[in-house]
Amino acid sequence: MIRAVLFDFDGTLADTAPDLGHALNRQRIARGLSELSIAQIRPLASAGSRGLLGLGFNIKPGDTGYESMRDEFLNFYTQRLCHDTCLFPGVGELLDELEKRNLPWGIVTNKPARFTHPLIETLGLAQRVACVVCGDELANTKPHPEPLLTASTKIAISPAHCIYLGDDIRDVQASLAAGMQPIVARYGYLGNDQPPETWGARYLIDHPKELLAYL
Structure with a gap:
């Protein structure tokens, strides 16, 4: 019996790609490069600064200049944290239904706390969420099970x-x-070379409210 639902944040609960993409494009414009489209940015948005800087500048952690590029990216992102970010269509109704059924819900994300908590507050979720576990609060991040076990x-x-x-x-x-039931949000960013059907989850959904069928 399912007694709680935990959510990833970027690409699952909230569509943060527009504001993350704005920060990346601001960097590109400053260097005389053309803007990338949201269609190009969206698949890498769940990978945060690492994935987006790789997309925008073909640079990775450990490369010369990566840290300064990352700091600039995060500074730009902070300045426009929740301008175009919003809940995915259907997420609000899903959360309402979970609460009607007295099922607690939480957020487990690799996103740092300094971005996650202000977003949750601005999106009106801070007083509703049962727990929040951020990427810089524990020794390990996903795919390690520690964040999910901590939320549990x-x-x-x-x-x-x-x-x-x-x-x-x-x-x-x-x-x-962690011994939890994984479900893939196929409406999300899916930033991986492997099709989501091959990831090992038994269930995949195309709309947030489809989750209700598995409760």
Whole structure:
């Protein structure tokens, strides 16, 4: 029996790609490069600064100049954190229904706390969410199971009774390692070379409200 639902944030609960993309394009314009389209940006948005800087500048952690580029990107993102970011269509209704059924819901994300908590507040979720676990709060991030197990402890519900909904292969890997039921948000960013059908999740959904069928 499912007693709680946990969500990834970027690409699952909230569409943050427009504001993340704005920060990346601001960097590109400053260097005389053309803007990337939202269609190009969206698949890499769940990978945060690492994925987007790789897309925009073919640079990766450890490369010369990466840290300064990352700091600039995060500074630009902070300045426009929730301008175009919004909940995915249907997420609001899904959360309403979970609360009607007295099912707690939480957020487990690799996104740092300094971005996650202001977004949750601005989106009107801070007083509703049962727990929030951010990427810089623990020793390990997804795909390690520690963040999901920490969330399970916070809400005092066994992992076996939790669903984890995410849009990245790391979400499925973390969920399986934690002993939770993974479901793939096929409406999300899906920034991986492997099709989501091959990630190891039994269920995939194309709209947030489809999750209700698995409760």
